[in-house]
Amino acid sequence: MEATSAGGESQPPAPQPQSQPSSPPTATPSRYESQKRRDWNTFQQYLRNHKPPLTLARCSGAHVIEFMKYLDQFGKTKVHVTECPYFGQPNPPSPCACPLKQAWGSLDALVGRLRAAFEENGGKPESNPFGTRAVRIYLREVREGHAKARGIPYEKKKRKRSTVTAAAIVSTATAAVNS
Template sequence: MEGGGGGSSSEAGGGRERKQQQQQQQGGSEAAGAGGGGGGGGSSSGTQQQQPLSRYESQKRRDWNTFLEYLKNHKPPLTLGRCSGAHVIEFLKYLDQFGKTKVHISGCPYYGDPNPPAPCACPLKQAWGSLDALIGRLRAAFEENGGRPESNPFGARAVRIYLREVRDSHAKARGIPFEKKKRKRTTTTTTTQSSTPGSSSYVGSSSQQAATATTTSTAATTTQSPTSSAAGTTQSPPPTT
């Protein structure tokens, strides 16, 4: 009987220990869940703070990575510090193979025709507008990545001359002139009427002046008549009886 009592007490003690372990495990899981929730809230707030890039910024990043890849695969390989305007022009010519704009050669019968009636074997190149916008993005990306403005190869004079030549050659080959948009200036014109003899304004002003003079003379006559009558009354001698 005593052995049975001891066994029951040990079983009760073991049951209490198991309950305490279960409670501790539950508390630990709740704490872990709270920590995970806090971490999730932090990540969500982090994603909210990171604003998505604009279309221009995304395109600029892709162009910059493409140019760095071009320098890496260049033979011999080039570093960004050794890059010059001549290398930029080589990069632009390299991109012509991916162009989609038909540029007629001088021997093509459709040279200078903006709407050719049939297809031809002239090559496809990058449009001048695309190259000009690309250079603008790469020029900004170079300075954003630590480059100095005075050593920016995308702003070199040789690159500007090359872009101008591409613009003129494409305009002649495609028959589409590139004209700069002129700003409209608002001009205010004031019309002045001359008061020369014979003009309508002169006639009107002279008639107004004549009317004013007539009114003035009439008013002067009206004011003088009582005075003269009064003077005549005082000057006449009294009648004699």
Template structure:
């Protein structure tokens, strides 16, 4: 088979080849979300009996979170442990490792988003039901007591609007101008008083 002739341009150059379009690299969050979703689907497949996603409820989600405790790395002391409520125990104990509340909360957030991205409806999302929220709250409180680490909500900083920021700057500028004017007035009064005495000493204002 004869090779096809190369088509040249007017200047005699070979036309440039089209550059293949590369798909964007997924972010760390998107990659983690995909792994979490695949893990949950695998859990449903291995469920006894196998559980279709359409029949998954909040109770199954809580069951999944409890299943993940066996892979946890956070020491949670029991009430019988002498280190219960101790934030920095001097040595290790036999208490089991669990999934930290923060990890479970972030996991549910990713799975809730993945469920809707894969065709699920918001009103039937098992990851957003009240039972799951209550379970996470109980985990947060129990782990805080067991580990002696109180949970505190982060306070959100109040964001100033551009007009508010300009007003704040203007107020600061006005205060600075007033202070400068007052200083100048005091200096002028002191100088005048000094001239009146004739000896160069300043008289304290009344």
């Protein structure tokens, strides 16, 4: 329906103001951020269910290690015990009764996410239980233990050199030889 003025002329309707949402649209968090939030909530729940319940302020590296050991029960990586005939074999010929544990890489990534979440939730970097020496040593022992049990040594991935750097080295070496 058109609005009419007092003089009887017809005018187009006044534009309606677009309704703006009261809060800015939130972007969906990245996969990393979602996982970090889930990990943080799981750790908080672990602290609440701990006997006796723990506060984050009283949490230490020992509690973080205890949490990682607790998570082993949900692991999917076969880790052969030393008594197993397949200990040290990368591809065992048949199944065995060795336990399933969390993979070292999963634990390492978990600790990294929780370390970041701790600081994002108001924790001070110097009191971060996820960055303690004990946690780093535990992760190293897990990595070495898994490597021995599987017979596959852990090797740090080598970073690829950029072709510019490699070309610069070759041209520098060539110039040195020609001088």
